[in-house]
Amino acid sequence: MKEIKRISLIGLGAIGSTYASKLHDMDTNCLSIITDRERYEKYSTRDFVVNDKNYQFNYVKMDEKVEPADLIIVAVKFHHLQQAILDIRNHVGPNTIILSLMNGISSEKLIGEVYGMEKLLHAMVLAIDAERQENNVKYASTAKIYFGEEDNRVYSDKVKAVKELFDKAEISYIIPENMLYTLWWKFMFNAGINQTSAALKATYKVFQEVQEAEALFRAAMREVLLLSQKTGINLKEEDLEAFVSLVKRQSPDSRTSMLQDVEAKRKTEVEMLAGTVCQLGEQYGVDTPINRTLFHIIRTMEKTY
16 A cells, blocks of 8 residues: 555635645645646735634646646535646546545546546545635534545555545544445435525524425435435435434534525536436436426526626
8 A cells, every 4th residue: 555645636615725734734745736827826925824824835837747646635616627627637647546525426427537437536525614715714623524435345555545644634534335325425415405505595594493494405305315216326214314403403603615605606516416416317207396496596696696
């Protein structure tokens, strides 16, 4: 098993900045942030501030020739993924591991189509509460990264190497036995809470106190549950109920990432969520009226910012 020493990261949003700070704290020389020319000039002249600590990361322009990374972390929004796939090309070598922390169930496939699925590990972040305003990031908990091969009953060398790195960097993680099930499990939650909170412009308090909001959140998740049964993933009713309970335990004034996007008038990931649900619904003959409606509402909001 090769030790991970060189790490490249693309995407300095709330999640990317949070984990960049953890890796930088472990070793100031291990991490390179991949940027375009505009961001390179912008980031190089100011610090990122993560939980009131200043960071001047090492930035590398996307077209700069570099030694291949041992690990590439992809933490961009879905609508930036195709460009990110091009931007990481100089960092990919024969033994590079690629870890996507993006929401959804499709980013690994899209990256793997270009660089080979043998380089990919599946991953997701659950219940992180980080928020970013300009170059200032605040979080109370880094939550956990769920990662691994599709089947982790026996850890592969790639999984062992990332596990060793996360232990050193004090990054919390879980390696699920069935990673595809776990990805769909998170996808169901995001399709429910992210989209309904954005459409309603609602904090967690609304879902905790308003029965109709909870019913809408449940209905959006149930369409994903039904699709999972068609695809052989087979999410369960108790998975849905666990997420309802999770929402009730969140800080009432906290906002989902998609609500933050809408309030800041940024592009959302609705295509990756409702768009994927509707596409799979057509493929498997499952009606998805709730996600179809959420798709139209959120796209209308984006077009009228």
